[in-house]
Amino acid sequence: MKIKVALIGNPNVGKSVIFNNLTGSRQHTGNWPGKTVEKKEGYYVYKGYEFEVVDLPGVYSLNALSDDERVAREYLIDHRPDVVVDIVNAGQLERNLYLTLLLIEYQVNLVVVLNMQDVVQAKGDRIDADKLSKILKAPVVTTTATKKKGMEELKKTILQAVPVEILERDGSGAIHPPGDGESDDHLHYHPKYHHHGQYERLKPPSIKYDTSIERKLKIIVGMLEEEDREILDRFPPRWLALRILERDPDILSMIQDPALKTKLLEVVL
Amino acid sequence: MTSYEQSTELEEDFIDDSDNQIILADERYRIIGDILCEAYEPGKEKWTLSDMLDKVFLHKYLGIPIFLVIMWAMFHFTFQASVVFMVIIQNSFNWLGDLVSQIPIPWLASLLSNGIIAGVGFILSFVPPVFFLYLAISILEDTGYLSRAAFVMDRMMVKMGLHGRSFIPLLLGFGCSVAAVMAARTVEGRANRYTTILVSPLMSCAGRLPLYVLIAGIFFPTIAGTIVFLMYILGIVMAIIMASIFKKTLFEEETSPLLMELSMYQVPTLHGAVHHMWERGVLFLRQAGTYLLAGSIVIWVLSSFGPNGFGVPIQESFVSIVGQFVQPLFAPLGFDWRIVVALIFGFMAKEAVVQSLAIIYSVQSETAIAASLLANISPVTALALMVFVLLYVPCIATIGAIRSETDSWKWTALTISYQMVLAYLMAGLVVFLGGIFVG
Numbered sequence: 001m002k003i004k005v006a007l008i009g010n011p012n013v014g015k016s017v018i019f020n021n022l023t024g025s026r027q028h029t030g031n032w033p034g035k036t037v038e039k040k041e042g043y044y045v046y047k048g049y050e051f052e053v054v055d056l057p058g059v060y061s062l063n064a065l066s067d068d069e070r071v072a073r074e075y076l077i078d079h080r081p082d083v084v085v086d087i088v089n090a091g092q093l094e095r096n097l098y099l100t101l102l103l104i105e106y107q108v109n110l111v112v113v114l115n116m117q118d119v120v121q122a123k124g125d126r127i128d129a130d131k132l133s134k135i136l137k138a139p140v141v142t143t144t145a146t147k148k149k150g151m152e153e154l155k156k157t158i159l160q161a162v163p164v165e166i167l168e169r170d171g172s173g174a175i176h177p178p179g180d181g182e183s184d185d186h187l188h189y190h191p192k193y194h195h196h197g198q199y200e201r202l203k204p205p206s207i208k209y210d211t212s213i214e215r216k217l218k219i220i221v222g223m224l225e226e227e228d229r230e231i232l233d234r235f236p237p238r239w240l241a242l243r244i245l246e247r248d249p250d251i252l253s254m255i256q257d258p259a260l261k262t263k264l265l266e267v268v269l
Numbered sequence: 270m271t272s273y274e275q276s277t278e279l280e281e282d283f284i285d286d287s288d289n290q291i292i293l294a295d296e297r298y299r300i301i302g303d304i305l306c307e308a309y310e311p312g313k314e315k316w317t318l319s320d321m322l323d324k325v326f327l328h329k330y331l332g333i334p335i336f337l338v339i340m341w342a343m344f345h346f347t348f349q350a351s352v353v354f355m356v357i358i359q360n361s362f363n364w365l366g367d368l369v370s371q372i373p374i375p376w377l378a379s380l381l382s383n384g385i386i387a388g389v390g391f392i393l394s395f396v397p398p399v400f401f402l403y404l405a406i407s408i409l410e411d412t413g414y415l416s417r418a419a420f421v422m423d424r425m426m427v428k429m430g431l432h433g434r435s436f437i438p439l440l441l442g443f444g445c446s447v448a449a450v451m452a453a454r455t456v457e458g459r460a461n462r463y464t465t466i467l468v469s470p471l472m473s474c475a476g477r478l479p480l481y482v483l484i485a486g487i488f489f490p491t492i493a494g495t496i497v498f499l500m501y502i503l504g505i506v507m508a509i510i511m512a513s514i515f516k517k518t519l520f521e522e523e524t525s526p527l528l529m530e531l532s533m534y535q536v537p538t539l540h541g542a543v544h545h546m547w548e549r550g551v552l553f554l555r556q557a558g559t560y561l562l563a564g565s566i567v568i569w570v571l572s573s574f575g576p577n578g579f580g581v582p583i584q585e586s587f588v589s590i591v592g593q594f595v596q597p598l599f600a601p602l603g604f605d606w607r608i609v610v611a612l613i614f615g616f617m618a619k620e621a622v623v624q625s626l627a628i629i630y631s632v633q634s635e636t637a638i639a640a641s642l643l644a645n646i647s648p649v650t651a652l653a654l655m656v657f658v659l660l661y662v663p664c665i666a667t668i669g670a671i672r673s674e675t676d677s678w679k680w681t682a683l684t685i686s687y688q689m690v691l692a693y694l695m696a697g698l699v700v701f702l703g704g705i706f707v708g
Contacts, residue, residue: 065458124311125309135308209300268289
């Protein structure tokens with residue numbers, strides 16, 4: 001069973017260079033189904049495990065307004081890669097971390113790569129990778145992809161980020177049984193392209209927002225639990241609540257019941 | 270570095286908006302700020318020249334005034350630098366015109382001197398301003414300032430409910446509206462894209478420049494550069510106003526904040542600047558050589574022939590008949606039938622407005638176009654004419670582009686009709702205000 005790794009990051013962060021460094025010549029290019037966006041896939045083997053790497057389009061956010069963003073978002077939500085590698089331009093930390101925070105909302109197994117370390121050093125900036133890792137509750141690797149620095153470290157970190165049950169899975173049966181809504185276990189859902197009965201155990205969000213926001217998110221999840229279990233089953237619940245708060249047109253159009261929709265839209269910050 | 274300021278500044282812009290999306294984005298940036306505080310320490314010598322320039326050029330309040338001053342300087346330069354060359358070209362064509370008018374066959378002499386040389390030759394004298402304007406624009410582009418201008422404008426546009434990325438296609442509209450319409454593809458979201466397409470013909474394209482230069486030079490010689498600049502600004506302002514109207518009435522989509530990659534400032538290369546200027550200038554020349562040439566022959570025929578054959582007084586020619594027929598519509602604006610005819614030809618290409626005027630006046634009499642215009646219309650009407658040409662129907666090529674990009678005749682018709690109404694209203698406003706102030 002291959003381990004699925006997705007590379008994501010803002011445009012111009014050296015994502016393609018890292019993709020090439022990881023996969024070498026073992027890659028092929030095509031299009032995402034129905035989109036004009038290029039899809040690059042590659043493979044590599046590390047410590048006996050086989051990794052399948054997908055290079056997602058460069059995006060600043062995941063609003064699903066442009067094709068690029070939509071492709072990235074659908075892949076993350078519907079296919080659920082085992083590890084998501086967020087490539088960050090370390091010289092543009094503030095802007096790049098925005099996407100990182102969005103990825104945390106997806107509750108994926110995140111690996112953060114601080115690329116372009118040479119630029120940071122040239123500027124004299126200092127980034128405390130350990131501290132960053134603690135805050136984000138995700139491993140942080142520093143690399144200079146153009147000089148192939150940090151690639152071994154990255155491979156090692158990706159492997160470490162893969163949950164044990166995935167390393168041991170044989171491709172059959174459930175990874176995780178559906179959680180129990182009554183007992184407050186919301187950390188599961190059934191991704192679109194997973195086998196029937198194959199549930200995903202979500203990583204708890206490492207960064208929570210202000211309590212006023214989190215309270216509203218709980219209210220929305222609560223409403224869905226009572227009235228639309230089906231949609232709640234298909235997406236990570238907190239992520240879904242965030243999208244509803246943001247008035248995401250794609251998600252809103254999936255809520256069939258007009259009364260519920262009105263009720264959901266009444267929740268404002 | 271630059272992009273930091275962007276994100277924080279975008280945030281500030283949004284603070285007065287109480288939208289969930291914005292509150293969440295705000296919250297994310299607050300958290301990022303906290304993270305950076307703990308895990309990031311900027312180096313000591315951070316202030317590159319590029320950063321310093323951005324502090325000024327992207328300043329919250331100074332940004333737009335600086336943009337306006339730079340634009341003004343650009344038009345002033347364009348006008349001043351090209352005057353000498355324009356006179357040289359005009360004199361050469363005058364000389365050539367005198368030469369060919371010696372040809373013993375009257376109709377041929379008239380076709381060549383009053384038609385082709387008066388028309389195409391006259392248009393060619395506007396090659397220098399086109400070249401200089403594009404030299405200036407490409408220098409601004411190569412330095413990296415133009416993308417800053419887009420960023421600065423973005424703030425204003427977001428306040429008006431518009432997508433910031435719209436401004437980049439709109440900037441291309443300074444060159445050619447067709448380019449702007451095509452570039453609207455890069456704008457995210459259907460509503461934003463359509464709005465951008467609808468308003469992009471309002472940006473003053475190169476085809477409109479000859480008329481501005483001509484009218485401003487004749488009626489307002491001391492402040493010609495400023496007048497031309499004001500026309501361009503009026504185009505931008507109108508585009509923004511109309512866009513926000515469309516956005517509020519025709520569509521109901523949310524806007525998303527603009528994140529732009531601003532590269533470092535660079536010293537423009539002579540090669541690059543000249544290359545761009547040449548590209549744009551050649552396009553203008555090609556227009557002059559092809560359908561403006563054909564147009565000049567058509568206009569000459571229509572103004573030299575009447576129902577009674579060749580050589581009739583201009584009042585009895587075909588153009589005059591058409592012009593007189595439509596003219597009452599434009600009487601409130603003070604446009605006489607010659608201007609009306611010119612505007613009709615301008616539908617083909619905006620350059621043709623000036624060309625038609627030149628031919629009609631040339632066929633009509635011996636006096637130069639400048640003197641004829643001065644004698645026939647008031648400065649207020651002249652100003653109204655400039656505003657009208659700025660705003661009225663896009664040229665055929667642009668209409669074609671709008672049709673293919675929106676894939677709908679409905680949107681195309683909407684563009685044509687709203688521009689017609691807008692042009693009429695704004696020109697009317699000029700006449701009205703002119704009436705009050707000039708008396």
